[in-house]
Each structure stands twice: as structure tokens, then as C-alpha cells.
Amino acid sequence: MIVGIPKETKPDEYRIAIIPAGVETLTRGGHSVLIETNAGAGSGITNEEFIAAGAQIVPSAAEVWQRAQMIVKVKEPLPAEWPLMHNGQIVLTYFHFAADRPLIEACMKSGITAVAYETITDRLGRLPCLTPMSEVAGKMSIQEGAKYLERPMMGRGILLGGVPGVAPANVVVLGAGVVGHNAAKVAAGLGANVTLMDINLDRLRYLDDVMPANVTTLFSDIHTVRDALREADLVIGAVLIPGARAPRLVTRDDLKAMKNGSVIVDVAIDQGGCIETSKPTTHQHPTFIVEGVVHYCVTNMPGAVGRTSTFALCNATLPYARAIADHGWDKAAAADLGLAQGLNMMGGQIINEAVRRAYATGT
16 A cells, blocks of 8 residues: 655644654555655654655655555644545544534545544543543643743743742643543642542542542532632643534633633643633644633644654554555454544545534534
8 A cells, every 4th residue: 555644734733643663664564655755854753764764755745645545644634735635545644523614524525534543442442542642732731831820921920839838729620531630640740739520430539549639539510610710720621522522611701700810721622622712723822811811722732742742643553554554444444443433434424423413513
């Protein structure tokens, strides 16, 4: 199979969808790997390293898209890439369709087979391709939140961990999955008072056992969320419904009860965000203020730490890319029902039920 790796075009996206070891794995298996020139620069990987591993460097994204039977990416195709997609081509990437109706319609029109990292599951029902980036985003959410709590960044001027004689910040984490777990762990390690909220009591019981004493677990309902927001200095939006739009847990009215200069980091923004007032931002322009609350809603947070994120992502995604390249989509999906869960669209038809529901309702 001819596998194509175009350079990512999302603003401030420094990841690439493959590393030299992955190229060598595919080429040893008899496949051809086309990589757009300098696609690995943001992750510190040179054309020469890819060539040594067996890749062919091509001068343009258009050539990669035209020649490849399977495109492997990091982020969703942007509008400039939509005309390059063609019928029957397999595209393996993070799509996050539920929050992007124009992308759904473009992919339907193109007739591609859209396989989304974020809905592939393993034998235990976990999300193996989403997990590494969720780990990065969870840790980064505290790093960025701490930065934007600083007064020059329009925050409250709060040091997350406080100092002797001065109270630490109050951090509220909405969602106790991979993002929330990592966010709470980092915030607690810095000395903050952390409230970790979820609707899964078994998950809360587990985390209550393994987290340090400065993490309190709470069942998430309308009242407990509102109460927690009033005391929060930093809020992390970390909820996830695989393939579907994130539920709105915080309304604009809720912001009015929050402290002026408090910060929200909505990691769920890729799936539409769990804060009513959230809207996608970039690393160049990461924040905006609503009702006195600083919102950080960057849609590709892990892209800022491109080298770490690239290697973590490729460790997880390469086995799936190789299975598709070795056997074709149909046989690979039949042999691995978790991989089959990654199929979001084929031949212009939406396959994933959560995406279909989001498209039908316009949410």
C-alpha cells in the first residue's frame, strides 16, 4: 500500500503522524511511504532521517494526497485539504466530526473512508489512540492554567501552590477520565487544592484511593458543579463522550458567580467544549475573556510540545496503520473490532452513530 504523510497545516501544529521507526516498519512490510518535505521539522525529525528509514520525500501535499492510498495525519483535514481527498482513499487521523459540520459534509462529498483515532477502542473498551494525547493535554492544562492565572495574563494573580502562610489555588476538574486524572495529578503535585468531579462513582472511588490528600472527589451534578465554580480559581473542562459532542456543564450564567480573573481551560474544545462560552482558539491567540473569566480553548494543545506528542502518538497509532496497510481496511477491521469502531464514514455515508446523531441534530 502507498501510505502518505502530509505536513500538518493547522496553526502552530508541530506534530507529524509518523516517526522514522514507523517508516521502517512499513517499508519492511513492503509498503511505500511518501512524506511531504520538511513535515517532521516541528518535531525535530529531518528529511534525511526519514529517507534513511526508507521514506520517499515529495515536494508538496498535493502529490502526497494524489498518490497515497492511505493518508495518515494528526489533525483533521482543513478546508484547503478538502479538494485533495478522493473517493475510496483511507484517511486515518483525529477527526472530531461531532463539533465540525462543514468537515462532515466535505468528507461525505469526497467519498473517503474516514477512520478516527478518537473512536478506536481496545479489548477493554479504552481509547488507545486518544489516551496519549489526553495525557499530554491533561498535564498541559495545568501548566497553561497556572500561566494564565498570572496577573499580566489577566488572571487573578494566584500562584497555584501558594506559599507558607498563603493559601494555594482552588482547582476544579470536570471529568475524571485520562485528561482529568492527569490534570488533577499535576495540580496536586504543585500543591493546589483540587476538586475532581465525575458521574462515574466507581472511577471516583478508584481515584480517591490513589490520589494525594489534597484531591477531593465529588459526584458531578448541577448543584455541586455550581458550588465548586464559586470557589474555583482554575477550572479544567475534561469531559468526553467518544465520538459525540461534549455536554455543556457550565453556562454563561454560571460564569457570573465565578471570581473575576479566574481561568477556564476547556480541553473538551475539540469535541465542541463543555463550557457554553467556549470557542476554538490557537496557540498564537489562546485566550479570551467572558464575564471576567479567562478562557483558554486551544484545539491542538499537544501540538505545542510536538516532539513529545509525536512520539507518544505514533507509539499508539502505528499498529493500526500497519494493520490497515498490511491487510486493507475490510480485513483489518474484521480482525479487530476495536479498530472497526474507528470507522466514522465510508463512501459518503456516516457510519458512527454519535457522529450521525450530531449531524442530524446540528449540534
